[in-house]
Amino acid sequence: MKNKLLVAIFAILTTSGFCFAQTNQPAIIEDFKPSTCNQPGQEYPKVNSQGYARFRVVAPQAQSIVVSLGLGGAKGGTPLTKADDGSWMGTTAGPMDEGFHYYHLTIDGGVFNDPGALNFYGSTRWESGIEIPAHDKDFYALKDVPHGNVQQILFPSKSTNTSRRAFVYTPAGYDKNAKTKYPVLYLQHGWGEDETAWSVQGHANLIMDNLIAEGKIKPFIIVMTYGMTNDTKPGGIRSFNYNAFQTVLVDELIPYVDANFRTIAAKDSRAMAGLSMGGMETHSITLARPEVFSYYALLSGGTYTPAEIKDKSQAKLIFMSCGSRENPDGVKKAAVDLKAAGYNAVSFVSENTAHEFLTWRRSLKELAPLLFK
Template sequence: MNYKIKSLLAIFLIVGNYCVAQSNDQIVEDFESSSVNQPGHVYPMVNSEGRVRTQVFAPDAKYVKLDIGGVKYDMVKDAEGMWTGESAPQDVGFHYYQLNIDGASVPDPGTLLYFGACRWGSGIEIPSDDQNIFAVKDVPHGHVHEILFPSESTKTCRTAFVYTPPGYENQTSKSYPVLYLQHGYCENETSWPAQGKANLIMDNLIAEGKAKPFIIVMTYGMTNDIEFGKLREFDIIPFQTVLVDELVSYVDENYRTLSNQENRAMAGLSMGSMETKAITTNRPDVFSHIGLFSGALYAPEEVKEQSNVKLIFQSCGSKERPEAVQKSTEALKEAGINAVWYVSEGTAHEFHTWRRSLHEFAQLLFK
């Protein structure tokens, strides 16, 4: 190899190492363990930029990637077989993610498990300035009950989670309004209690005097399989039967509810908003308050005959389609319908958008 080639290679190596060093220097090294880690696990970690750093011991693996937000990031193995890598900055809030080890997608063993993306898998919490809305505070707390209710239409016993507000067990002469709250596609009845922190949001709002105490019911919104991208083919009637004809009656019989349309609400995120719109349109005699988070929107002609609708709330993240939400809601208001719109700043199609949406929606219910 002649002198000129050697010199060029040396320059390339120096420049390459300099670029790597510059890249590493740009990462703020203030990582802290995630708030949703398994007990005793240091990784994954999150820094002030919202980057996620994780580790996994896989000495025989040929490659490992961190897969978050639809983007895969290469991880690097040390001499002992420990792989380490980090993501680009993420939006604040909760995100599903996984590790890809030699082509196999698996949960990160360092995190708690959540049902989302059609699987039980890892989750990460990127701290936000307003995470106090679901913080565990020294306030009276309600309870989340897992119930089994009979479903004659599906010939099964189905699961739901029921939140009862603080004091429900002691105030035995008091009855409460009810919100039926639906998850999104590839999620289930555990999603709002776990990822959504619905109970903690309500506990804090009630303690602050910002929301009336009410019951929340969360159940699985699928009665038949539907492929991603074909939600328009979803037949709402089977689930509508489960929710309206079976679950509502079960809840009214087993909990102290105000069992009339005026004191009953329905809301949902993404696919759940589609279900909410369809069911409340088909059965306006059942629900009076409606919440559509990051999904379906109402046109005035779709509700102009429903004079008993008390509220329509529509929301999304600022990285989704806020203009459409605002336009739809303003049209409803011009038609004389009590409608409110809300945009979650700095978030997209993700649970922090929906936590914030519930936080805003709950303050308007049953007033």
């Protein structure tokens, strides 16, 4: 089962590009603005109101530059052409999906990042990122509301003989409300990403700040750590084994967080969620250690079946989501089957998104109000 899921996720990662139809594209509107993921002061890459992206790279003596949008190469990517001033420019062949996309440049046969864009850890390397403004971007916008903090912790890990890094979101007021204790969501990144993903490209902290400010959820803590514990050579998803990570998470990180933060250290106040490969980990670990978590969530990370769960009282919530360009019918059917078997199961489909971060930002927004009821 595990291996099937791994191969399925790997297949998605290596084949899914962006869905832009190759014909009948609308005329390009010349209202391009710098991407919100650009480095300070950089004009390119730019994005227009339709979702087209335009790139400009300076390398006067280069022979060829291609923008390889996202995993799988987006059907060959976007070739840039050289202008008289030595710069290379090009525009995507059509509008891209809303949300965040990883990409890189292929320059003269080598893989480099776009000097105009910020880097984000994905595909087991720091990649360039671009943001196509989403129509619903307000829910993860930086607003004038009380803000929680995201802190880097270094926790001791005997099983891996080192201090390991995690990021902990504590909601606004955590430091002032010195007697309040909080539930905790353990939230995992996907294959090739790391513990920075959810609070950088995921905007998990801003999603939480906004939901709390609107009174839509009660505050809780989120903990994010690196999930490919035994992956000494990044990229080895086919040989990935979740046992090393399970030990770090359940036997080392959770006790450390419970000892060092004001948590409600009980199964009923603990959730685990993960995207893609992090969903696979969530699936495996929640089933293997049913005494630890009460809330389970798989974001583009597979499904549960009633037969897998030993005891109906084991899970208070089973949340499964994906983008509409992934396998929405599978996710919906799994929720129907679980509900029919008496489980509190919820499915969510993110419209017009694929195996990318807008799907997961939206999933977190939908999941958060359902937790710790």
